[in-house]
Amino acid sequence: xxxxxxxxxxxxxxxxxxxxxxxxxxxxxxxxxxxxxxxxxxxxxxxxxxxxxxxxxxxxxxxxxxxxxxxxxxxxxxxxxxxxxxxxxxxxxxxxxxxxxxxxxxxxxxxxxxxxxxxxxxxxxxxxxxxxxxxxxxxxxxxxxxxxxxxxxxxxxxxxxxxxxxxxxxxxxxxxxxxxxxxxxxxxxxxxxxxxxxxxxxxxxxxxxxxxxxxxxxxxxxxxxxxxxxxxxxxxxxxxxxxxxxxxxxxxxxxxxxxxxxxxxxxxxxxxxxxxxxxxxxxxxxxxxxxxxxxxxxxxxxxxxxxxxxxxxxxxxxxxxxxxxxxxxxxxxxxxxxxxxxxxxxxxxxxxxxxxxxxxxxxxxxxxxxxxxxxxxxxxxxxxxxxxxxxxxxxxxxxxxxxxxxxxxxxxxxxxxxxxxxxxxxxxxxxxxxxxxxxxx
Amino acid sequence: xxxxxxxxxxxxxxxxxxxxxxxxxxxxxxxxxxxxxxxxxxxxxxxxxxxxxxxxxxxxxxxxxxxxxxxxxxxxxxxxxxxxxxxxxxxxxxxxxxxxxxxxxxxxxxxxxxxxxxxxxxxxxxxxxxxxxxxxxxxxxxxxxxxxxxxxxxxxxxxxxxxxxxxxxxxxxxxxxxxxxxxxxxxxxxxxxxxxxxxxxxxxxxxxxxxxxxxxxxxxxxxxxxxxxxxxxxxxxxxxxxxxxxxxxxxxxxxxxxxxxxxxxxxxxxxxxxxxxxxxxxxxxxxxxxxxxxxxxxxxxxxxxxxxxxxxxxxxxxxxxxxxxxxxxxxxxxxxxxxxxxxxxxxxxxxxxxxxxxxxxxxxxxxxxxxxxxxxxxxxxxxxxxxxxxxxxxxxxxxxxxxxxxxxxxxxxxxxxxxxxxxxxxxxxxxxxxxxxxxxxxxxxxxxxxxxxxxxxxxxxxxxxxxxxxxxxxxxxxxxxxxxxxxxxxxxxxxxxxxxxxxxxx
Numbered sequence: 001x002x003x004x005x006x007x008x009x010x011x012x013x014x015x016x017x018x019x020x021x022x023x024x025x026x027x028x029x030x031x032x033x034x035x036x037x038x039x040x041x042x043x044x045x046x047x048x049x050x051x052x053x054x055x056x057x058x059x060x061x062x063x064x065x066x067x068x069x070x071x072x073x074x075x076x077x078x079x080x081x082x083x084x085x086x087x088x089x090x091x092x093x094x095x096x097x098x099x100x101x102x103x104x105x106x107x108x109x110x111x112x113x114x115x116x117x118x119x120x121x122x123x124x125x126x127x128x129x130x131x132x133x134x135x136x137x138x139x140x141x142x143x144x145x146x147x148x149x150x151x152x153x154x155x156x157x158x159x160x161x162x163x164x165x166x167x168x169x170x171x172x173x174x175x176x177x178x179x180x181x182x183x184x185x186x187x188x189x190x191x192x193x194x195x196x197x198x199x200x201x202x203x204x205x206x207x208x209x210x211x212x213x214x215x216x217x218x219x220x221x222x223x224x225x226x227x228x229x230x231x232x233x234x235x236x237x238x239x240x241x242x243x244x245x246x247x248x249x250x251x252x253x254x255x256x257x258x259x260x261x262x263x264x265x266x267x268x269x270x271x272x273x274x275x276x277x278x279x280x281x282x283x284x285x286x287x288x289x290x291x292x293x294x295x296x297x298x299x300x301x302x303x304x305x306x307x308x309x310x311x312x313x314x315x316x317x318x319x320x321x322x323x324x325x326x327x328x329x330x331x332x333x334x335x336x337x338x339x340x341x342x343x344x345x346x347x348x349x350x351x352x353x354x355x356x357x358x359x360x361x362x363x364x365x366x367x368x369x370x371x372x373x374x375x376x377x378x379x380x381x382x383x384x385x386x387x388x389x390x391x392x393x394x395x396x397x398x399x400x401x402x403x404x405x406x407x408x409x410x411x412x413x414x415x416x417x418x419x420x421x422x423x424x425x426x427x428x429x430x431x432x433x434x435x436x437x438x439x440x441x
Numbered sequence: 442x443x444x445x446x447x448x449x450x451x452x453x454x455x456x457x458x459x460x461x462x463x464x465x466x467x468x469x470x471x472x473x474x475x476x477x478x479x480x481x482x483x484x485x486x487x488x489x490x491x492x493x494x495x496x497x498x499x500x501x502x503x504x505x506x507x508x509x510x511x512x513x514x515x516x517x518x519x520x521x522x523x524x525x526x527x528x529x530x531x532x533x534x535x536x537x538x539x540x541x542x543x544x545x546x547x548x549x550x551x552x553x554x555x556x557x558x559x560x561x562x563x564x565x566x567x568x569x570x571x572x573x574x575x576x577x578x579x580x581x582x583x584x585x586x587x588x589x590x591x592x593x594x595x596x597x598x599x600x601x602x603x604x605x606x607x608x609x610x611x612x613x614x615x616x617x618x619x620x621x622x623x624x625x626x627x628x629x630x631x632x633x634x635x636x637x638x639x640x641x642x643x644x645x646x647x648x649x650x651x652x653x654x655x656x657x658x659x660x661x662x663x664x665x666x667x668x669x670x671x672x673x674x675x676x677x678x679x680x681x682x683x684x685x686x687x688x689x690x691x692x693x694x695x696x697x698x699x700x701x702x703x704x705x706x707x708x709x710x711x712x713x714x715x716x717x718x719x720x721x722x723x724x725x726x727x728x729x730x731x732x733x734x735x736x737x738x739x740x741x742x743x744x745x746x747x748x749x750x751x752x753x754x755x756x757x758x759x760x761x762x763x764x765x766x767x768x769x770x771x772x773x774x775x776x777x778x779x780x781x782x783x784x785x786x787x788x789x790x791x792x793x794x795x796x797x798x799x800x801x802x803x804x805x806x807x808x809x810x811x812x813x814x815x816x817x818x819x820x821x822x823x824x825x826x827x828x829x830x831x832x833x834x835x836x837x838x839x840x841x842x843x844x845x846x847x848x849x850x851x852x853x854x855x856x857x858x859x860x861x862x863x864x865x866x867x868x869x870x871x872x873x874x875x876x877x878x879x880x881x882x883x884x885x886x887x888x889x890x891x892x893x894x895x896x897x898x899x900x901x902x903x904x905x906x907x908x909x910x911x912x913x914x915x916x917x918x919x920x921x922x923x924x925x926x927x928x929x930x931x932x933x934x935x936x937x938x939x940x941x942x943x944x945x946x947x
Contacts, residue, residue, distance in 0.1 A: 055514065339864070354879035358846075367870040369889045372861035377888040382876035 013048050015069035019188070020155055023072055027158065028129040029136075036141055040154035047148045056147065059330040059362045060301040065270045066244060070216050072156065073103035073187035081107055084180035088208045090236045090266070092427025096176035096206055103181055104158050104189035110178075119169025119201070125160035125192055133162060140194055143222045144250045144276050144307075153220040153248070157192035160221075163205075167198035167226065174204035174232075174421070179219060181243070186214025192221075199226035199254065204233075204421065209247070211239030211268055219247040227254035227281055232420055236428075238267035241296055248274040255281025255310070262419050263290035263302065264428050266435060271300045278307040279315070279341075286315045289418045291428075293435045294327035294359075301330035306348070311341040311371070317348040320415045322408055323359035324439055334366040335376055342371050348378040353385065353411055355404075355439075405436040463709025463739055466679050470598065473530035475682070479503060482652050485530050489621040489655070492628055498641065502651030505642040512645055515808040516837045516869060517777045519713070519750065527715055529653045531598040531680040592617055594658045594674045598683055606670065613669050615699075616661040620688055623659035630661055634692055638721035638758040638785070646717040646779075647754040650686045654719065657687035662697040662728075671927055676705035678738070678749065684715035691721070693728035695761065700731040700927055706774070707739040710747050713776060714739075717752045726761030726788070731769070733926050735934050738774035743832075745804030748776025755782035759791035759820075767794040768811065769925040771934040776805060781839065783812035786820035786848075793822040796922040798934070801834030801866070810840035810872075815851035815881070826857040827919045830866035837869040844881035851881040859889040860918055 009017070020041050027037065049066060050057035076084070084102040099122060100110035106124035113122055128136055141154055161177055181189045189211075197203060211217050217239075225231050237245055245268045253259045263273050277286060292300045306315050321329035331350045352361035365378040385407050393403035412432050419425045473484045482503050486496040511522070592606035594617065610617045616627060623631050642648045658674045678685045693699050707714060716738065722730050732755075741748025751774075757766035768782040784793025795811035813822035822842065830836035836859065844851040859868035870887045892914050900910035916923075916935070923931050 342864070352876065354876060357879055359879060361876045363874045363885075365870075365872065365874075365885070365887070367859070367868070367887060367889050369859065369861065369869065370867045372864045372866070372891045374861075375888075375890050377886070378870070379887070380872070380874050380885040381883065382874065383882040384879040 010049060010063050012063070012066050012069040016152065017045065019069065019072050023156065027156070028126045030132045032137060033129055037155045040141070040151040043151040044148050044155060050148055056303060056332065059332070060270075060272050060299065062246075065299065066216065070186045070188040070214065073181065073183055073189050076102035076105055076107065076183065079184070080182040081110065083182040083212075084178070085110055087180040087182070087210050088176055088178040090238055090427065090431060091176060091206050091208055091234075092423055092430070094174060094176070094206070094421065094423045094427070096174040098176050098178060099161055100178045100180070101159060101191060103183050103187065104179075104191050106159050117169070117171060119166035120171050121164040122175070123162040125162050125194070126158055128162040135162060135164060135194065135196060139196060139222065139224060141222075143224060143252050144278055146220070146248055146250060146276065147274070149218060149246050149272075149274070150220050150248050150250070153190050153192055153218045156190040156218075157220070158190055160191040160193035161195070162193070163195040165197045165201040165203050168200045169198075170201065171203040174206055176206045176208065179207070179209045179217070181211040181215035181217055181239075183212065183215070186216070188216040188218070191217070191219045195221065195223045197223070197225050197229045197231055200228040201226065202230040205231070206424065207233070207235040209235070209237045209239070209245060211243035211245060213240040214242050215239070216244045217246070219245070221247075221249050223249065223251040225251060225253045225257045225259050228256045229254065230258045232260045234262045234419055234421075234424055235264065235273075237263070237265045237271055237273070240267070241269045241298070243268045244270045246272045248276070251275070251277045253277065253279050253281070253284045253286060255283060257281065257284045259284065259286040260418065260420060261286070261288045262416075264416075264431070265290070265292040265300050266431055269298055271298075273300075273302045275302075275304045276307070277305065277315075279310050279313040282310045282312040284310070284313045286313070287418050288315065288317045289415045290319045291412050291415045292321040292329055293412070293432065294321065294329055295324040295439060296327060297325065298327040299330075300327070302332070304333040305336065306334070306346060307336045307338070308341040308344045308346065309338045312343045313341070314345045315347075318415050318418065319350045320412055321352045321361060322355065322412060323352060323361060324355045326356070326358040328360045328362070331363045331365070333364070333378065334368060335378065336368045337371050337374050337376060339370040342373040344371065344374040344376065346374070346376045350380045351411070352382045353408065354382065355384070355408075401440060405433070408436055409433065462706035462737065465708040468533045468679070470531050470533050470680055472528045472680070472683075475528055476525040477527070477529055477653065481529050485653055485655055488530065489624065491621075491624050494632065495624055498636070499652050502641050502648050503653075506645070506648040506652055509642070509645045509648055515779050515839070516835060517779060517806040517808050519777055522715065522750070524649075526682065527684040528680065528682055529684055529686070530655055531683045533597055592670055592672050594619060594672075596656050596674060596676045596687055598678060598680050598685060609669070614663040614666050615668050616659065617672055618659055620657045620659040620690060621655070627659075627661070630692070631659065631690065634721070634723055635690060636721075638723060638756050639719050639754050644754060646752040647719050650688060650717050650719045650754070653684075654686045654688035657689040657718070659689075660691040660699060660701065662693045662699045664695040664697060666697045668697070668699040671700050671702055673702040673704070676703070678707040678714055678716065681710060682712065682714070684717065687718045689718070689720040691730055691732070692723045693725065693730045695725045696727040698729045701733070702927060703732070703734045704737070706737050707749050709739050713748060713750050715750050715752070718754070720753070720755040720782075722757035722766055724757065724759050724761060724764035724766050724791075727763045728761060729765040729767075730757060731767045732757070732782070734770040734772075736770065736772045736774055736778070740774045740803060740805050741776040743803050745776065748805075749774065751775035751778045751780060753780040755780065756785065757783065757793065758785045759788050759793060762788040762790055764788050764791045765793070767796070767925070769796040769922065770798070771922070771926070772797065772799040772807060772809060778805075778807040778809050780809045781811055783814070784822060785814045785816065786822060787816045789817040790819045791817055792820065794925075795822075795824045795826070796925040797826045798829070798919045798922045799827070799836055799838075800829045800831075801836045802832040803834060804832070805834040807835070808837040808839055810838045812841040813843070813853060815842075815844040815848040815853070817848060819850040820848055821852040824853070824855040824857070825921050827922055828857070828859040828868055829862065829915065829918070830859065830868045831862040833865045835867040835869070837871060838887075839871045841873040841875075842883055842885070843873075843875040844877055844883065846877050849878060849880045851878075853881075853883045855885040857887045858918070859887075860915070861889065861891050
């Protein structure tokens with residue numbers, strides 16, 4: 001149905017086209033980057049904003065959810081920077097190297113890039129684009145072709161992090177990328193990061209996204225996990241009830257690598273979290289998880305494609321959603337086993353817990369298998385809290401709200417457990433407890 | 442583990458020789474002019490002697506169809522269909538009548554070859570035999586043929602050639618006849634229900650069917666009646682370049698029960714034939730309909746030449762409280778299957794079931810599944826789907842489970858498993874699950890795997906050959922579904938499964 005004649009541009013699409021036309025001369029990057037931007041914008045324009053006629057966006061119609069496009073953010077002012085100094089708190093007090101972006105621009109005075117350990121290179125994306133960093137030409141936009149929203153990001157990307165970890169290097173202190181959209185005027189922010197982890201290196205990345213009222217964030221992170229490398233990536237999304245967050249993670253996982261990914265979503269009115277993970281080498285191991293806590297009119301969409309191109313890999317996916325109010329959660333997960341990717345072992349599970357009568361959970365777990373010697377499975381459940389469990393707790397004298405809170409914590413905890421860092425795990429569980437308290441549990 | 446050489450060779454060998462029903466019957470037929478136009482629609486309607494409103498209904502469908510586009514979302518690929526290249530109506534010239542002699546002997550032979558027991562054949566022609574037929578007579582001791590009676594409506598290309606047990610069913614109050622006849626004899630009943638489950642312009646293929654459907658079965662079971670025997674329709678496409686567009690309408694009135702079986706075969710031809718059927722089921726308060734299909738259309742040869750395009754819309758409406766509709770299907774044939782038998786669970790406490798075995802081999806493409814739409818309170822549904830892909834085939838389960846806001850206490854359980862045999866086939870699962878109220882409980886699980894080496898080893902250790910071991914495991918794999926089939930069909934289905942898979946195991 002995608003071949004349909006394009007309808008008239010929506011006002012948001014019109015605004016984006018104008019923003020691109022106005023900004024393209026000033027956006028960072030040499031001729032090659034400009035050509036990349038131009039092609040990407042054409043690609044975006046061909047399909048326009050994703051809508052329910054596009055299968056992958058069936059449940060998240062951006063034409064409806066994004067009625068207008070905010071103007072691109074300008075350089076952050078002092079007040080915004082001051083507000084952003086507090087950002088990243090959701091990750092708790094983990095000892096991490098902070099790399100801060102305010103309104104989509106790198107802020108050196110809030111970041112800690114001093115005395116980087118050997119093997120680690122961190123460079124602001126805007127600077128790298130302007131300087132024609134060879135890694136940009138080699139990898140940017142080339143890892144996995146994304147969709148229209150990634151193309152839009154490529155067209156309008158301004159800043160982000162370019163991180164390189166040399167072969168065999170172990171980065172002890174986690175890197176904490178903090179993206180704060182903190183301006184007083186609603187704006188749109190396009191941040192783009194590229195992380196190249198060479199073989200046998202080890203690093204942990206934490207990504208925090210916070211958006212003030214009315215902001216629209218389009219974030220993309222391309223990640224190359226070299227053979228035998230070990231990468232942990234945890235992404236936390238918070239923000240105002242009328243903020244919109246569309247993010248894409250693109251990851252190519254090498255042979256024998258370990259990749260742990262977790263997405264924690266506790267804010268923003270509309271969240272679309274896309275993960276495209278491809279297994280390029282044999283015997284890699286991936287743990288991909290996520291949890292969403294939603295209330296009010298929040299809409300949260302997690303779309304995952306785990307593409308097993310090489311055989312012998314193991315992937316585990318576990319995504320949970322807790323829904324209150326009139327919120328809606330969407331999970332679309334697809335496991336692909338390419339021809340020849342024998343001995344793949346992939347298991348995907350998604351669970352939604354509906355705490356309110358008006359919440360809605362939609363889920364589409366897919367399997368696409370082209371090899372016979374595999375073990376693949378998926379499961380999906382949806383329902384309210386188990387009454388017998390609640391009764392068990394209440395029979396032991398625990399008041400109802402508390403019993404519910406305990407059960408919800410256990411429910412979310414199962415997913416959060418997959419995070420290797422204990423401090424981060426605790427910090428997220430504290431967020432869960434605070435969320436429950438706020439709803440009166 | 443890659444497939445062993447033996448397997449690859451076996452897979453290569455099958456299909457062409459496997460399809461037992463690929464012969465052509467040489468009967469003179471009367472056809473509508475080739476192609477589709479308003480005239481074709483008028484021709485069919487006139488041939489059937491239909492009331493005026495029916496022609497208007499068809500023309501409405503045809504005009505709507507002209508504005509629609511062929512769906513492309515299914516995981517099937519086929520060259521563009523030229524809808525003007527088909528005959529939309531074809532009927533044997535000699536219409537079968539009350540005695541055996543009047544039935545075209547070629548048609549009789551056809552049914553003989555299709556393995557419908559002799560006794561049934563005579564019944565088909567309207568000759569009632571007093572003593573049960575000797576089961577050995579047709580060389581195939583079909584289970585139950587001695588005591589069990591199945592009323593058959595035989596549809597040959599575009600027309601029904603015979604319907605059996607009509608009298609006896611009439612005594613019980615059950616109406617079982619070709620839909621073209623029902624349009625003449627019970628127009629009010631047909632008018633009341635036709636198109637109420639699958640609306641006139643529901644989808645591209647259903648709309649096409651609404652315009653040009655030629656025959657099919659009509660069943661009405663009056664309140665409180667338990668249909669005294671299994672009802673069955675046997676579809677046969679014979680003529681070249683012919684589309685078969687049958688329409689089945691089954692109504693189970695309050696508190697009634699009916700079990701209906703459907704079988705189908707087609708000759709082996711190089712070009713693709715089109716089959717776009719619509720089946721509508723209506724279950725009123727406390728009624729139950731059990732609908733079973735053994736689909737064995739010609740699947741095409743090993744290179745994917747020929748075979749039936751099976752684009753079918755089947756839907757049941759649990760309109761009344763406590764009603765129940767159960768779909769059971771064994772899908773082994775067709776080059777392409779595009780089929781999603783669904784249940785609209787409208788009545789409170791109603792329940793829907795879907796049991797499916799879909800086997801694909803050669804270059805077959807299957808995109809099949811179900812939809813369970815929970816609208817009423819305390820509705821429940823159960824989906825058991827087993828897909829087996831072999832050769833170079835692709836086998837997709839596509840399903841939707843949705844619970845409406847008002848469907849408090851709705852319950853669904855879904856299990857879809859796929860088994861891959863060989864490394865050139867594909868198995869896919871695309872379920873859509875939507876929970877719109879918190880009291881709904883939905884569970885879904887799916888697995889894809891090959892037959893476990895341990896299981897095979899265990900069997901072989903106990904003296905079974907590799908083939909027998911695989912057959913045993915596959916049979917165990919599909920048992921949940923086979924159990925749901927009426928006995929007469931279970932035997933046939935079991936045989937079909939072994940034919941479809943023979944030689945493709947490894």
